[in-house]
Amino acid sequence: MAITTVNPYSGERISDYREEDIDTLRRKVAGIRKEQQEWRRHIDDRISYLKSVLRPNMVRREMDIARQMTIEMGKPISQSLAEVKKCEALVDYAIENFARFLEPEQVNTNEGERTYIRFDPLGVVLLVMPWNYPLWQVFRAAIPAMISGNGVLLKHASIVIGTSVLIEEVMSSPVFRSAVISGRNTLDLMKSVDGVSFTGSTDVGARIAQAAGQEMKKAVLELGGSDPFIVLSSANLDDAAAKATFGRLQNGGQSCIASKRFIVHEAVFDEFHEKLREQFSSVVVGDPMDEKTFLGPLSSSEQASTVRSQVEKLKSIGSVEQTGSFDGNIIAPTIATTEARYEEEVFGPVAVMKKFSTPAEAVALANETPFGLGSSIWGEPSEAESLVPEIDAGMVFINKIVASDPRVPFGGVKKSGLGRELSRYGLLEFTNIKTTWIRGRD
Numbered sequence: 001m002a003i004t005t006v007n008p009y010s011g012e013r014i015s016d017y018r019e020e021d022i023d024t025l026r027r028k029v030a031g032i033r034k035e036q037q038e039w040r041r042h043i044d045d046r047i048s049y050l051k052s053v054l055r056p057n058m059v060r061r062e063m064d065i066a067r068q069m070t071i072e073m074g075k076p077i078s079q080s081l082a083e084v085k086k087c088e089a090l091v092d093y094a095i096e097n098f099a100r101f102l103e104p105e106q107v108n109t110n111e112g113e114r115t116y117i118r119f120d121p122l123g124v125v126l127l128v129m130p131w132n133y134p135l136w137q138v139f140r141a142a143i144p145a146m147i148s149g150n151g152v153l154l155k156h157a158s159i160v161i162g163t164s165v166l167i168e169e170v171m172s173s174p175v176f177r178s179a180v181i182s183g184r185n186t187l188d189l190m191k192s193v194d195g196v197s198f199t200g201s202t203d204v205g206a207r208i209a210q211a212a213g214q215e216m217k218k219a220v221l222e223l224g225g226s227d228p229f230i231v232l233s234s235a236n237l238d239d240a241a242a243k244a245t246f247g248r249l250q251n252g253g254q255s256c257i258a259s260k261r262f263i264v265h266e267a268v269f270d271e272f273h274e275k276l277r278e279q280f281s282s283v284v285v286g287d288p289m290d291e292k293t294f295l296g297p298l299s300s301s302e303q304a305s306t307v308r309s310q311v312e313k314l315k316s317i318g319s320v321e322q323t324g325s326f327d328g329n330i331i332a333p334t335i336a337t338t339e340a341r342y343e344e345e346v347f348g349p350v351a352v353m354k355k356f357s358t359p360a361e362a363v364a365l366a367n368e369t370p371f372g373l374g375s376s377i378w379g380e381p382s383e384a385e386s387l388v389p390e391i392d393a394g395m396v397f398i399n400k401i402v403a404s405d406p407r408v409p410f411g412g413v414k415k416s417g418l419g420r421e422l423s424r425y426g427l428l429e430f431t432n433i434k435t436t437w438i439r440g441r442d
Contacts, residue, residue: 002019017161134160224415227393
């Protein structure tokens, strides 16, 4: 069976890829596992690989990777290139810090002559990754898993298979392989691997978690989000509106941590609304290969259809303003205002606005979703920080849009997932945290 990739802007077929059968993939896992036995032995060799192989390959192929992402899923080329450079920064952070993070942790137990905690690799980790950040999502899962001593098999989203193949070339390592496989066969691999990292929808994540649980395999799940963007009366409205535009519209609004629900104090609601409308209207929309474009097409006709249906639903429960026309897979920046409860995650350039009058009401509106990934609060810092303990989210940013950063853990609560990526916490997710207690002979 073939998997076909299509340019979401032009509608043209890009390429066809022959899907690999399960036996082929099991052989790939076996090959990775064999290579991983040597790979796991020396952290210095793994860090050397980052310095001498991966980092130079990334710099040499920057534009190749960026163009491939843009033609496959519609990300504006400037944002694709920024994504590649962000992955390079992650590699730099790993070079500087990961060996130190993996050092045995000494524990004073008094009774033991020597007691420490080791961080040993699990084996082979399956990555099931989405299309929205085709390189970053892979790197932020693969680099920690590999440098902690594991091998990796990547099952990428079908619409970015070309990017997946290119990633394998850039990785240039026998412990990293890409799989050409559709989602329906992915669960069959669970018996063959030692852990799974999944980024995607909550429904699919639940099935991944169930399969991993049946096999007693470690799972890290980064799922959906419906992040609140809380604007206090003390906020700098010009700055908040500009950042809200970037946070909602970058990558076509197709991000789990995109600012999605704008919860605005009633005293500044109208002014913020007007500033947001002006910002949305000024965005350059069009051909994603044009460096001036900020908002390109959504990733597929199916995705565009889903967002159009959500906009129609929002019209039925509130008012909707579109700053342009819907053209093919391009969805114009849209602002919806409603007082009704709306729990769906909109994976597109649509801002949903609500008013609040008290801090308690702002918190209640922020928490009224089944998701709990990120959130941001805009206003006087101490006032904003006072709300942090009450927000049900894995990440809270004050006067900054939510972002993933190699230095801090990334992940959520509720239906936004399990486990963490990035930082030392993410690095240790696919390790055997092994207690070692040594007592001398009597």
